[in-house]
Amino acid sequence: MTTDHLAAFRSLAADLRSAFAQWRPGEPRDEGRFRDRALRCFRLQYRGIGAYRRYCDRRGGTPESVGDWRDVPPVPTAAFRSVPLLVGDDPGAAEVEFRTSGTSRGASERGRHPVLDSGLYRASLEPPFRHFVLPDPGGPGDGPEEHRVRILSLLPPVEEAPDSSLCWMADAVMERFGSDGSATVARGRAALARAGSDPGGALDWEAARARVEEARRASEPLVVLATTLAVAEWTEHLAAGGRRLELPSGSRLMDTGGAKGREGLGRSDVLEAVEERLGLPPRSVINEFGMTELLSQRYAPSAGPGAGWLEGPPWLRTRALDPVTLEEVPEGEVGLLCHHDLANAGSVSVVLTEDRGRVRDGRVQHLGRSAGSPPRGCSLATAELLDARDGAGE
Amino acid sequence: MTGASDASGPHPETHGDDLPVRPWHLPGLETPSEPEAAGGDAGRGSPWHRAETAGGASFRVPALDGERMASVAAAVRNASRAARRERDLDAVIEAVSRAATRLADPDSPWGRSAEALLRAELGWPAAPARETLRRMADGWTAGTLGDLVEAELGDPGLLDGYGPAPARDGSPRMRRAAGPPLLLQVQAGNVPGVGVTGVIRGLLVRSGLLVRPSRSEPGLAALFARSLADLAPELGRSVAVCWWPSEGEPAWRSAARRAGKVVVYGGDDAVRRIRARVPGDTELVPYGPRLGVAVMLPDASVRRAARRLAEDVCAYEQRGCVSPRVLLTPRTLRDPAARALEKALSTWVKENETAPLSPDEAADLRQLRGRAEFAGEGEARLVSDPGELRWTVLAGGEPSLRSRALPRVVRVHGVAGIGEVRRLLATLEGRVQALAYAGREGLRELADAAAVTGVSRLCPVGSAAWPPADWRHDGRHQLLPLLRWTDWELPGGEGRDG
Missing domain, CATH: 3.40.309.10 (Aldehyde Dehydrogenase; Chain A, domain 2)
Known part of the structure; x- marks a missing residue:
């Protein structure tokens, strides 16, 4: 049975890889194609993941009853902390397993996302990265050599954080798009601040300065990949020394993760500091939104008409739902974000998050994690207390 | 339970916000002039603070800076002193009980206001709001309050004057208990009505009270204070209730500096934040989450x-x-x-x-x-x-x-x-x-x-x-932690004073 499911997955993944590669930004969305592929993903996941099948059965959501991709039962992100969700139910079949940072919930609460085919992840992340992040993308069908640029990564190399989907992505784009002058100046997990962990002192600012100066001497733009917290740390480091490090003209900065855990650090503070210390205007700063539970990403410009609205490839659809009824809220209204990612073909494609946001014309305004239920009186939140008392997770 | 003054009830008010009655009671402070419009009036420097309850109801309260807090504190202390002269404990219990229990009386305008207030603040339907008030009011009756004082102090008279204490080495002694002239009480967004119980505890120990209610339920303690002021004006003026923001540093400092004791209902973080604002030798009584x-x-x-x-x-x-x-x-x-x-x-x-x-x-x-x-x-x-x-x-x-x-x-x-x-x-x-x-x-x-x-x-x-x-x-007495004791060692065998 498992072999059948895996064979079905391979066939679907091949189709998806080819579809992702053929995407032409700006082309109209093909609703029929998305629907067919989404339902194909659902059939595969329903049959191939026992826990998901039982979950769907309890809701009456089966391949026979679901005719619209919007009716596929969504899986709450918390489920990724319970069981490995992958087609075939054989964790040994995963090529790589990504883990959430779990920093806000304790180490034992880390979610895991097993990936059956890392090639599919690569296929889903490269075209949107090229379109939304790289300066002056070339025309369609260019070979791998055409788009190489200098990339400076402030994220640790993937071998030092092998379960980080973000590091994996940075590694993939450096391999695919990075020219010889590319480098990473971060070392160790501590440098990974995607979800609020302490960036620590694992970022080598001297090496970063040398790379920037090299790029300037070569008159080549630089693409910087970093968590938002690392960017803030960099600009603070420069400010503390009263220094400025102008990035070459045409450079880009992709930041991700937001200012989690840093009270009072607003988006405009980050952009202002980047302009002042790195000479990069907000229009050259692109905010990336990704989740361990999703293999596709969204990107938002930091200036101009679409500022703050995340766009993604057509194989990632996002809806804002009423958390009580799970009905879609009217366009532009705030709801709980639910993503439908075809790149997740090997796990579960429909993921219900704890994030609030708006959706308009297919773009998403991310409003951060739901504040959580308001404090309920003198009722105790035991988790923090138990953790504080014995340092143990659940 | 509906006396003559019940007929009037709390004054109907227009606020430009979502609560049916005003969620503050501030003796000694003139209410700032009404803002012209419902929105845009609560920026920095405005005499109003605007906030929202957890149930999504917006409300507005007079902004308290250090100076305004000081005026309120002085008014409350003075009124509390006058109330001590005017009423003994039995009279306090009688007034407090009437003022509180009518909040749970659906036939009283006060009760109807209380119910409407909870519904607006919490987004609750009528039945649980009414049931909560009814159950809470069981603890607000004169009999229950009298029993509480007796159970904790033995001799309720110790709150009105000196009473005999066991002699030591043959020397007669007297003893008396009183809450501090000013008690700062920081309430949590908990079961509605618990805030009223907290205020009552402060009144039983004869303190003046500065109460910062929860943002989730800012109004019921204020409504109780006004109900009390309606029945017993001096006693009503010895309680001030008004929410102010967590970051309202001058208000916190001003209140904490003037309080003899500080009672905090809240989580560890809230207690820590408030402890940092309270002078080191002022006692803080925390009631943490359970x-x-x-x-x-x-x-x-x-x-x-x-x-x-x-x-x-x-x-x-x-x-x-x-x-x-x-x-x-x-x-x-x-x-x-x-x-x-x-x-x-x-x-x-x-x-x-x-x-x-x-x-x-x-x-x-x-x-x-x-x-x-x-x-x-x-x-x-x-x-x-x-x-x-x-x-x-x-x-x-x-x-x-x-x-x-x-x-x-x-x-x-x-x-x-x-x-x-x-x-x-x-x-x-x-x-x-x-x-x-x-x-x-x-x-x-x-x-x-x-x-x-x-x-x-x-x-x-x-x-x-x-x-x-x-x-x-929380495993401790309700009134004793609020009290200070004075022991009087007598020259000779004298009995109870007064």
Whole structure:
């Protein structure tokens, strides 16, 4: 049975890889194609993941009853902390397993996302990265050599954080798009601040300065990949020394993760500091939104008409739902974000998050994690207390 | 209970906000002039603060800076001094009781205002709002308050004047108790009505009170203070109630500097933040967050216990520090108990009106339940219907008191015996407010486990939500922590003064 499911997955993944590669930004969305592929993903996941099948059965959501991709039962992100969700139910079949940072919930609460085919992840992340992040993308069908640029990564190399989907992505784009002058100046997990962990002192600012100066001497733009917290740390480091490090003209900065855990650090503070210390205007700063539970990403410009609205490839659809009824809220209204990612073909494609946001014309305004239920009186939140008392997770 | 002054009731007001009555009572402070428009009037430097309750109702209160706080504090202290001269404890109890209990009287305009206020603040339907007020008012009657004072002090006269104390080395002594002239009370967004009980405790010890209510429920304590001012003006002026923002540093400093004691209801972070603003030698009395736990003993009748437990869980929307969130059973009873509780909760919810879930609560419940539905080996699984969010029963997993405060959520764990219950209680030592039991087998052993792990109350299941008025909240007295004592060593054998 498992072999059948895996064979079905391979066939679907091949189709998806080819579809992702053929995407032409700006082309109209093909609703029929998305629907067919989404339902194909659902059939595969329903049959191939026992826990998901039982979950769907309890809701009456089966391949026979679901005719619209919007009716596929969504899986709450918390489920990724319970069981490995992958087609075939054989964790040994995963090529790589990504883990959430779990920093806000304790180490034992880390979610895991097993990936059956890392090639599919690569296929889903490269075209949107090229379109939304790289300066002056070339025309369609260019070979791998055409788009190489200098990339400076402030994220640790993937071998030092092998379960980080973000590091994996940075590694993939450096391999695919990075020219010889590319480098990473971060070392160790501590440098990974995607979800609020302490960036620590694992970022080598001297090496970063040398790379920037090299790029300037070569008159080549630089693409910087970093968590938002690392960017803030960099600009603070420069400010503390009263220094400025102008990035070459045409450079880009992709930041991700937001200012989690840093009270009072607003988006405009980050952009202002980047302009002042790195000479990069907000229009050259692109905010990336990704989740361990999703293999596709969204990107938002930091200036101009679409500022703050995340766009993604057509194989990632996002809806804002009423958390009580799970009905879609009217366009532009705030709801709980639910993503439908075809790149997740090997796990579960429909993921219900704890994030609030708006959706308009297919773009998403991310409003951060739901504040959580308001404090309920003198009722105790035991988790923090138990953790504080014995340092143990659940 | 409706006296002549009830006919008028609280003055109807227009605020440009969502609350039917004004959520402040500030003796000694002129209300700032009304803003011209409902919005845009509460920026920096504005005489108003605008905020929103957790239930989404917007409200507006006069902004308190250090100077305004000082005026209010002075007015409250002076009024409290005058009230002490004017009324003895019995008269205070009489006035306080009348002012409070009419908030729960649906025939009184005060009662109707209180109910409308809770509904607006919390987004609750009428029935739970009315029921909460009715149950709370049981603790506000003159008889109950008198009993409380007597139970804690022995001699209530000690609050009005000196009374005899045991002689030492043959020398006669007298003793007297009083709360500080000014008590700062910081309330939590907890069960509505508890704030009124807090104010009453301060009045019983004859203090003037500065009360910062919760943003979630800012109005009921203020309405009580106005009800009191309507019946006993001096006493009413010895209480000030007004919310101000957490970051309102000058207001905090001004209030904390003037208070003789500070009472804080709230989580560890809130207590720490406030402690940092209180002068080092001012006593701070914290009432921290707690939770309720239920235990089914081996001889319990599972169905009956489940029905009663459902009542404890559903009371006050499970917001109370006494609300059970975890049920511990013998291992063999775990699954039948979980199923019986599921049924009992479903019956309760269908027969009673409940508050609508907020989007944040629903979002949290979706994750909690989703995780349980995908439960791995050894994790808690969902017993309830996946399509129904109003109640949730989870069963199994490693026994633990780990739980989150969400509406009507209970985790059921099977345990090996009382020894394991004791071990679990010890993990939250001093934080379990109520331990509700069903059955008798091993009850004595359970009671001993409760005592050594700092459980403040052991009660039959079905009564956890309704502690008696003289229960030792957080395991300590209600009035004694607010008091200061004066011992008077007499020259010769004199009796009670006055």
